[in-house]
Amino acid sequence: MRIGELARRTGVSERGLRYYEEQGLLRPERLPSGYRVYTELDVAAVRRIRLLLAAGLSTAQIAEALPCMVDEDELLQPTCSELVDALAAHRDRIEEAIGELAATRDNLNTLIARARPAG
Template sequence: MRIGELARRSGVSIRALRYYEEQGLLRPHRRSSGYREYAETDVRAVARIRTLLAAGLGTAVIAEVLPCMVDSGEILAPGCPELVDVLAVERDRITGAIDELQAARAMLNGIIAATP
C-alpha cells in the first residue's frame, strides 16, 4: 500500500509516517519510481509506535525496543526479557520528570499564595 493508504488506515498523518521512517521506525520498500510501498504489517507497527510514544518513550528508544514488542491481547508487551530493564530505565526517567514538575508546581503554588 502507498503512504496515503497507510495514513488513512492508521489515522496518522503522512508527515508523521515520513518522520517515523527518518527515525528508522518504519522501513518501507521503495519502488523504482521512488514511491514508498508499505506492507500490511506496517499498519500494526504504526499502532505500536503510537502506543510507545504515548507511553513517553523517545524515538531512539522506540527504535531499540520495537522489534521485540508483541501484542498481548489489547496490551503491548516486551517479547524479549532484556527489554524489561530498558523500559524500567525509561519509567524511572519519567518518574524523575514528574517529581521535578511537582516540585515546580509546589513552588509556583507558594508564590501564588504569597501574592498580597
C-alpha cells in the same frame, strides 16, 4: 497500499510516516518509480510506534525496542528482559520528573498565596 492510505488508516500524517521511515522505524518496499508500498504489517507497526511514543520513548529508543515487542490480544508486550529493565528505568526517570514538577508547583502556589491578600 500507498502512503496516503496508510496515513488514513493509522491517523498519522504522510509527513509523520516519512519521518518514521527516516528514523528506521518503517521500511516500506520501494517501487522503481520511487513510490512506497506498505502492507498490513506496517499498519500494525505504526500502531506499536504510536503506543511507544505515547509512553514517552524517543524514536531512537523505539527503534531499539521494536524487535523486542509483540502484540498479544491487541496489547503491546515486551519480550526481552533487557527491554523491560530499560522501560523500568525510563519510568523511574518520569516519576522523578513528576516529583520535581510537583515541588515546583508547590513553590509557585506558596508564592502566589503570599502575594494575594487574605480574604
